[in-house]
Amino acid sequence: MTTPYDKQPGERFTGHGAEWKDANLSRSDAVTATVWVEQIINKRSMLTNKERVEDVRDAMWQLEKEGEIVVHRVADEHKPVIAKTLYGWDKKIPTTRLWHHKSCGQCGNIPGYPASLLWLMNRMDIEYLDETDQTSCTAWNYHGSGIGNIESLAAVFLRNFHQAYVSAKAQGLPESYYYPLVHCGTSFGNYKEVRGYLIQSAKLRERVRKILGKLGRLVDGKLLIPEEVVHYSEWLHVMRKQVANLQEIDCSQVRATIHPACHVYKMVPEDVIYDQEVLDGNRVAVSTGLIQSLGAQVIDYSTWYDCCGFGFRHIISEREFTRSFAIDRKLRVAVEEARADVMIGHDTGCITTLDKNQWIGGAAGKPVQLPVLADAQFAALVCGAHPYKIVQSHWHASATETLMEKLGIDWQAKKAEFEAYLKDVAEGRGENLYDPRRMITSGPGYKRIGRQA
Amino acid sequence: MSHAHGTRVQEFIGDPVSDAPPVGREKLEEIFQDIQADLRFDHELNGCLNCGICTATCPSAHYYDYSPREIVQLLWTENLEGIYDAMQEKIWACAQCYTCAARCPFGNSPGGLVMLMREVAIKHGMESARNVLRPFSRVMLKLISTGNQLSPDMISKDGFPDWGPNISKVDAPLATLRKAIPVPTLHTTKTAWEVNLKTSVELYTIWEETGVLESLKTIDQNLFDVITDIMDEKRDEWDEFLEDQEDEDED
Numbered sequence: 072m073t074t075p076y077d078k079q080p081g082e083r084f085t086g087h088g089a090e091w092k093d094a095n096l097s098r099s100d101a102v103t104a105t106v107w108v109e110q111i112i113n114k115r116s117m118l119t120n121k122e123r124v125e126d127v128r129d130a131m132w133q134l135e136k137e138g139e140i141v142v143h144r145v146a147d148e149h150k151p152v153i154a155k156t157l158y159g160w161d162k163k164i165p166t167t168r169l170w171h172h173k174s175c176g177q178c179g180n181i182p183g184y185p186a187s188l189l190w191l192m193n194r195m196d197i198e199y200l201d202e203t204d205q206t207s208c209t210a211w212n213y214h215g216s217g218i219g220n221i222e223s224l225a226a227v228f229l230r231n232f233h234q235a236y237v238s239a240k241a242q243g244l245p246e247s248y249y250y251p252l253v254h255c256g257t258s259f260g261n262y263k264e265v266r267g268y269l270i271q272s273a274k275l276r277e278r279v280r281k282i283l284g285k286l287g288r289l290v291d292g293k294l295l296i297p298e299e300v301v302h303y304s305e306w307l308h309v310m311r312k313q314v315a316n317l318q319e320i321d322c323s324q325v326r327a328t329i330h331p332a333c334h335v336y337k338m339v340p341e342d343v344i345y346d347q348e349v350l351d352g353n354r355v356a357v358s359t360g361l362i363q364s365l366g367a368q369v370i371d372y373s374t375w376y377d378c379c380g381f382g383f384r385h386i387i388s389e390r391e392f393t394r395s396f397a398i399d400r401k402l403r404v405a406v407e408e409a410r411a412d413v414m415i416g417h418d419t420g421c422i423t424t425l426d427k428n429q430w431i432g433g434a435a436g437k438p439v440q441l442p443v444l445a446d447a448q449f450a451a452l453v454c455g456a457h458p459y460k461i462v463q464s465h466w467h468a469s470a471t472e473t474l475m476e477k478l479g480i481d482w483q484a485k486k487a488e489f490e491a492y493l494k495d496v497a498e499g500r501g502e503n504l505y506d507p508r509r510m511i512t513s514g515p516g517y518k519r520i521g522r523q524a
Numbered sequence: 525m526s527h528a529h530g531t532r533v534q535e536f537i538g539d540p541v542s543d544a545p546p547v548g549r550e551k552l553e554e555i556f557q558d559i560q561a562d563l564r565f566d567h568e569l570n571g572c573l574n575c576g577i578c579t580a581t582c583p584s585a586h587y588y589d590y591s592p593r594e595i596v597q598l599l600w601t602e603n604l605e606g607i608y609d610a611m612q613e614k615i616w617a618c619a620q621c622y623t624c625a626a627r628c629p630f631g632n633s634p635g636g637l638v639m640l641m642r643e644v645a646i647k648h649g650m651e652s653a654r655n656v657l658r659p660f661s662r663v664m665l666k667l668i669s670t671g672n673q674l675s676p677d678m679i680s681k682d683g684f685p686d687w688g689p690n691i692s693k694v695d696a697p698l699a700t701l702r703k704a705i706p707v708p709t710l711h712t713t714k715t716a717w718e719v720n721l722k723t724s725v726e727l728y729t730i731w732e733e734t735g736v737l738e739s740l741k742t743i744d745q746n747l748f749d750v751i752t753d754i755m756d757e758k759r760d761e762w763d764e765f766l767e768d769q770e771d772e773d774e775d
Contacts, residue, residue: 179674179716182705204720206671214620216660217642223734272563282733286726337626378583378621388659392587430688465693496704507708514722
């Protein structure tokens with residue numbers, strides 16, 4: 072029997088070194104050789120073969136019983152729908168009386184993302200509050216720079232969620248009226264992780280309690296912890312059939328690829344929704360379930376699990392990495408392998424990365440054109456939302472026009488309408504999805520008004 | 525934490541191929557103990573059999589001399605010099621996607637461990653951290669002074685020429701385009717949404733109480749000075765508002 076060492080006297084390294092030789096397998100033999108890998112990585116079991124998984128909510132209830140914390144409950148008034156998570160645990164998703172915890176990246180760069188979500192909520196008479204008393208989760212900066220720490224992340228989390236808890240008082244309504252709905256995937260992952268550490272560590276609770284006390288952000292002298300940390304995509308998932316009832320445009324000819332966001336389903340994976348109705352429960356259910364409910368064709372592709380290349384710091388200062396990864400590992404695969412008409416995401420950084428990093432591909436001989444939208448934007452679009460006034464597709468660098476043409480939307484006419492509308496806007500006659508007076512709940516500019524406004 | 529008393533690796537080796545003077549053992553231990561002292565350390569490092577699943581699935585490993593398996597091994601074996609070396613460059617390659625954590629059979633979080641190492645690199649004012657973070661200063665300025673991390677005026681053709689000509693496909697002043705978003709909180713250009721004054725003031729307290737400002741000072745004195753000026757102004761503004769309120773109440 073010969074070994075690689077025999078073939079290369081003196082050479083002890085194996086792998087992709089100079090001695091590496093292509094096996095020259097036929098395509099079918101190559102598939103046979105690697106199919107076992109795909110059988111594992113494409114299954115939910117890839118994430119469930121761990122020991123020592125606990126549901127932190129058990130410890131959370133115990134802490135409340137011991138008088139250590141107060142839990143902000145998803146109450147009956149929030150009309151919760153139960154979804155199943157990775158291990159089959161229940162997760163309560165509130166469906167109304169929602170406090171919008173915005174995403175800085177969405178609001179700054181993809182404003183049609185939150186606008187579409189609010190538009191859908193208006194169509195379904197969902198009660199909500201969008202206010203100015205909130206910070207970002209600060210986790211983009213943290214993951215990118217390392218400036219920040221577990222205490223600052225925890226204090227920011229608790230401050231924002233406390234504000235959600237008391238926000239209705241500005242409208243003369245009781246505390247706990249609104250329940251926070253987190254827009255950003257990074258915030259969602261970060262908040263879940265931080266909640267876990269807060270529940271597990273008395274030391275962290277003690278340190279942060281002092282800070283929240285200084286801010287006047289304790290409830291009966293205790294930290295306020297949310298029963299569930301809920302991402303907007305989870306709300307869309309449990310509401311997907313109601314969303315489909317609003318549908319005006321047939322999208323059955325659309326081939327959609329889904330990019331599941333890392334911080335949505337890889338961070339604290341045990342808290343992520345898996346649904347037997349969606350790809351047999353083998354993939355994270357959000358977005359895929361919605362797009363299927365709307366009747367589009369969800370097309371699988373081999374790099375579905377890869378990240379987008381955002382990298383937090385990389386998209387700012389290591390852009391060669393970000394665009395190379397986005398183009399080679401995601402966009403080209405979606406176009407060439409899945410022949411996709413659109414890529415749908417559910418997180419800020421992913422939508423930005425995949426949308427913005429296409430044009431530069433031409434410089435490297437890798438031209439790629441694939442419309443990129445958030446699930447909420449796609450849903451709003453096929454439910455008849457204006458592609459520019461509501462979906463705000465003009466902020467997208469990718470060719471959203473090709474998708475609109477496939478949907479039968481006359482985007483040129485709609486764009487002309489929007490350009491004419493800008494004159495009204497410049498003269499102060501812009502349209503809003505809610506009464507602007509509601510957005511300030513304290514401090515300069517605050518005026519107490521009823522919730523009917 | 526229960527440990528942070530010395531390490532299993534006792535012999536000082538130094539770097540045989542570098543002309544740089546060896547870093548003292550005491551310093552190396554201090555750095556490692558700072559990493560270990562974080563309450564997340566025990567949660568994110570549980571053991572390692574070198575299976576390499578983390579590296580096989582790591583996006584950064586495709587493009588950089590970076591391996592999450594190596595990071596875990598260095599920490600697991602308490603290789604002080606290796607840890608210090610990795611903190612010079614490698615830890616900044618991680619894209620923070622946490623694919624490694626999701627897949628590790630031991631429940632390790634290499635991405636999470638990298639964050640602890642980044643925090644400690646900043647705490648110790650490592651030159652590598654200063655260099656790597658210099659282009660990130662605008663985001664840090666925006667975040668610490670406003671609580672937003674990104675603002676519409678940061679996205680420009682000059683700032684992102686590689687994103688192509690379509691920053692907006694409708695040609696109109698940024699302020700008008702922002703007012704055309706039907707969400708009133710977003711009618712802003714310098715922050716992603718309008719931020720309540722009280723919110724900013726509360727956030728400054730968090731930065732001060734959690735040592736974030738100290739970290740910033742260590743890594744970028746100029747940025748620290750700019751941010752503390754902004755903080756002072758906003759606090760004055762808030763105090764004035766409260767005084768006005770009191771006057772109104774008295775009237």
